[in-house]
Amino acid sequence: MVKKARSNDVIFRPHFKTHQSLEIASWFSELGVDKITVSTLDMALYFAADGWKDITVAFPVNIPEIDKINRLASRIQLNLLVEDPDTLMKLDSVLDYTVNIFIKIDVGYGRTGIPYYSVDRIDHLIETFQKTDLCNWSGFLAHAGHSYKCSGSEEIFVVHQESKSAILSLLKYKKVFPHIQFSIGDTPTCSIADDFGWCDEIRPGNFVFYDLAQWQIGSNSLEEIAVAMACPVVAKHPERSEIVLYGGGAHFAKDRIKLQNGKVVWGLLVEHSGHSKDSWKDMNDFNWMTSMSQEHGILHTSETIMEKTKVGDILTILPIHSCMAGLAMGQYLSTGGEIIERL
Amino acid sequence: MVKKARSNDVIFRPHFKTHQSLEIASWFSELGVDKITVSTLDMALYFAADGWKDITVAFPVNIPEIDKINRLASRIQLNLLVEDPDTLMKLDSVLDYTVNIFIKIDVGYGRTGIPYYSVDRIDHLIETFQKTDLCNWSGFLAHAGHSYKCSGSEEIFVVHQESKSAILSLLKYKKVFPHIQFSIGDTPTCSIADDFGWCDEIRPGNFVFYDLAQWQIGSNSLEEIAVAMACPVVAKHPERSEIVLYGGGAHFAKDRIKLQNGKVVWGLLVEHSGHSKDSWKDMNDFNWMTSMSQEHGILHTSETIMEKTKVGDILTILPIHSCMAGLAMGQYLSTGGEIIERL
Numbered sequence: 134m135v136k137k138a139r140s141n142d143v144i145f146r147p148h149f150k151t152h153q154s155l156e157i158a159s160w161f162s163e164l165g166v167d168k169i170t171v172s173t174l175d176m177a178l179y180f181a182a183d184g185w186k187d188i189t190v191a192f193p194v195n196i197p198e199i200d201k202i203n204r205l206a207s208r209i210q211l212n213l214l215v216e217d218p219d220t221l222m223k224l225d226s227v228l229d230y231t232v233n234i235f236i237k238i239d240v241g242y243g244r245t246g247i248p249y250y251s252v253d254r255i256d257h258l259i260e261t262f263q264k265t266d267l268c269n270w271s272g273f274l275a276h277a278g279h280s281y282k283c284s285g286s287e288e289i290f291v292v293h294q295e296s297k298s299a300i301l302s303l304l305k306y307k308k309v310f311p312h313i314q315f316s317i318g319d320t321p322t323c324s325i326a327d328d329f330g331w332c333d334e335i336r337p338g339n340f341v342f343y344d345l346a347q348w349q350i351g352s353n354s355l356e357e358i359a360v361a362m363a364c365p366v367v368a369k370h371p372e373r374s375e376i377v378l379y380g381g382g383a384h385f386a387k388d389r390i391k392l393q394n395g396k397v398v399w400g401l402l403v404e405h406s407g408h409s410k411d412s413w414k415d416m417n418d419f420n421w422m423t424s425m426s427q428e429h430g431i432l433h434t435s436e437t438i439m440e441k442t443k444v445g446d447i448l449t450i451l452p453i454h455s456c457m458a459g460l461a462m463g464q465y466l467s468t469g470g471e472i473i474e475r476l
Numbered sequence: 477m478v479k480k481a482r483s484n485d486v487i488f489r490p491h492f493k494t495h496q497s498l499e500i501a502s503w504f505s506e507l508g509v510d511k512i513t514v515s516t517l518d519m520a521l522y523f524a525a526d527g528w529k530d531i532t533v534a535f536p537v538n539i540p541e542i543d544k545i546n547r548l549a550s551r552i553q554l555n556l557l558v559e560d561p562d563t564l565m566k567l568d569s570v571l572d573y574t575v576n577i578f579i580k581i582d583v584g585y586g587r588t589g590i591p592y593y594s595v596d597r598i599d600h601l602i603e604t605f606q607k608t609d610l611c612n613w614s615g616f617l618a619h620a621g622h623s624y625k626c627s628g629s630e631e632i633f634v635v636h637q638e639s640k641s642a643i644l645s646l647l648k649y650k651k652v653f654p655h656i657q658f659s660i661g662d663t664p665t666c667s668i669a670d671d672f673g674w675c676d677e678i679r680p681g682n683f684v685f686y687d688l689a690q691w692q693i694g695s696n697s698l699e700e701i702a703v704a705m706a707c708p709v710v711a712k713h714p715e716r717s718e719i720v721l722y723g724g725g726a727h728f729a730k731d732r733i734k735l736q737n738g739k740v741v742w743g744l745l746v747e748h749s750g751h752s753k754d755s756w757k758d759m760n761d762f763n764w765m766t767s768m769s770q771e772h773g774i775l776h777t778s779e780t781i782m783e784k785t786k787v788g789d790i791l792t793i794l795p796i797h798s799c800m801a802g803l804a805m806g807q808y809l810s811t812g813g814e815i816i817e818r819l
Contacts, residue, residue, distance in 0.1 A: 150770060172771045173726075192771050193710035195722050196788050216711055220787050244772060245711050245720050278769070367536035368559055368588050377588050379538050382800050383516075387730035426621070427493060427799055428515045428535050429587060444563050445539050456770055457725050461804075 134323065134340055135164045141329040146170050146189060146316070148338025151456045154465070154475035155183045157341065170336045174201040179476045181209050188212065189316070191276065191336065193237065193245055194220060199227045206230035214274055216247050218261040225265035232267065235274035235316060240299040241292070242278040249275075249299035259306070272314035272333070273303055280321035285351045293322040297331055304331075324352040344455035345401055349390050355451070356412045360465070361403065362450045362458060364430060371439050378422070378430040380450060386457035387425065399425045400450040402432055405468075413449070422450060477666065477683055478507045484672040489513050489532060489659070491681025494799045497808070497818035498526045500684065513679045517544040522819045524552050531555065532659070534619065534679065536580065536588055537563060542570045549573035557617055559589050561604040568608035575610065578617035578659060583642040584635070585621040592618075592642035602649070615657035615676070616646055623664035628694040636665040640674055647674075667695040687798035688744055692733050698794070699755045703808070704746065705793045705801060707773060714782050721765070721773040723793060729800035730768065742768045743793040745775055748811075756792070765793060 138145030148170040168187040189212035212233040239246035318336035342360040343353040364380030400422035403413035424431040452458035465473040481488035491513040511530040532555035555576040582589035605613040661679035685703040686696040707723030743765035746756035767774040795801035808816040
């Protein structure tokens with residue numbers, strides 16, 4: 134991803150909500166990354182305390198947390214998102230320090246932001262910046278989150294092209310405000326597409342680990358998934374081809390995907406040697422977690438797996454959503470045996 | 477629930493995985509409860525450290541955690557679940573102190589346990605106890621978790637009757653082993669049914685808060701739900717009747733329910749005065765969270781709600797699954813303004 138950003142001559146501002154770890158952050162730092170994205174002010178405070186000095190909080194600004202905003206703005210370059218004039222004015226009235234503000238643009242996802250074609254609303258918000266004292270308008274920020282609903286690289290390319298057209302329609306503002314930036318980036322389009330020269334910054338995050346949701350979309354191969362859950366086997370039910378794992382919603386959160394055959398699944402068994410340099414072994418068949426409660430995960434297994442698995446064994450399960458599984462677990466164990474702390 | 481247990485002359489051993497709080501535990505203590513259920517050894521250690529002396533871990537015993545098991549067994553009456561002879565013998569070989577063991581019985585849920593009609597497997601496991609030194613066979617334990625798939629009290633009664641028949645078929649063991657106990661209990665059947673004289677112990681847990689999943693099943697009314705999420709409004713999109721809340725998977729976990737009309741929802745808006753003695757106000761219409769990502773929740777609202785809601789307001793959302801939402805949040809705030817800590 135670093136190379137992709139460099140070859141397009143755009144800023145690489147990775148989203149750190151996936152790993153939320155100072156140590157993993159340092160791996161990015163070693164590659165020259167010095168600007169990051171997070172999704173909460175607590176995450177921003179955590180990384181700021183470790184020396185990160187340019188942080189975008191990619192979530193609509195939440196003014197009840199103004200104390201944290203001011204604490205951050207006093208120490209780092211804090212970049213916030215706003216999508217309406219009232220919130221902008223309210224924020225400005227309670228700020229003690231300067232912040233950068235990106236206008237959140239909806240490029241088709243339909244979650245947050247001003248639709249890219251709502252020129253009047255965009256113009257009105259831009260004009261409102263003239264009335265503020267501590268809010269610097271820095272540009273437009275978009276998240277093409279509808280790429281998460283794609284299936285395969287062709288559909289991802291369509292979303293990528295849509296985002297590009299949407300952003301290009303806003304390029305005219307650069308003539309009047311040459312300093313403004315266009316920030317985009319979601320893991321599917323940043324994984325699949327190569328041309329990003331039309332924007333100024335990309336912000337993918339999940340790619341640091343990838344997961345089964347991204348694999349299903351078409352962002353990554355199974356071998357590229359860099360995080361898994363080690364789940365003890367606590368019971369076997371060969372009569373229904375089920376192994377009961379100590380691994381449930383408390384560990385994975387409750388993310389699921391629906392496979393092409395309509396089956397809803399919660400995780401995938403892979404084999405791992407435990408050695409640091411090995412990837413998951415190809416299992417030749419797919420053994421899915423087919424049900425999950427707070428502590429239990431139910432793994433539907435082939436006869437081969439059932440036969441060679443014993444109660445007390447530790448199985449390796451790829452998660453549906455690595456961001457949420459990391460959040461639920463609170464720390465990582467490297468294949469080298471080292472604990473990697475996180476927020 | 478205390479009254480229901482008393483009137484049936486059965487032990488009330490509430491499941492504390494829902495609240496996981498020493499303070500809330502003390503409310504039970506004040507009502508005379510001195511035996512509890514938990515789902516992890518960490519939870520058992522947490523409550524044992526506060527003086528709880530009789531704890532059942534209602535999850536198949538996980539022998540890799542033997543150090544925690546021995547630490548607990550040295551200090552309290554620890555009750556564990558086993559469902560196969562190999563695990564029982566392995567456990568016995570690594571125990572340093574005596575534990576009570578319940579045989580996990582499957583009364584129709586199909587998740588864990590020996591099916592109640594598998595007499596040979598049950599007999600074989602019972603016989604295996606004669607070879608153990610530190611494992612006391614204490615009885616049978618069942619969880620009719622298929623009650624969670626019910627819709628309405630009639631279906632819950634059916635599950636209740638099934639559990640009862642299953643357990644009654646095992647009563648013959650009491651003639652040979654008069655000391656053994658029959659432990660059952662899930663929130664739906666314990667909420668709806670009244671006759672529990674045929675067992676020795678009930679273990680409901682979720683009822684302490686209830687939630688929308690239980691409401692949909694028919695266990696409780698909306699007014700009986702005792703926990704809610706306070707979510708700041710961060711954006712409004714009247715053109716699609718959507719309010720964006722700071723409240724996503726990081727706060728609620730990712731539980732959902734499917735309504736009768738086929739709609740999948742993630743939470744329900746209620747009004748609350750903020751005063752400690754008031755319950756949720758009847759909203760007269762249902763404003764559901766219809767989508768959720770890591771930090772964002774999308775609330776689909778009526779025109780009335782849209783008009784009177786401003787960015788920065790805090791809305792009150794009932795969770796789908798109170799156990800998982802509590803786990804994600806890590807503490808509670810009472811309506812009286814007091815922080816209630818939890819594990």
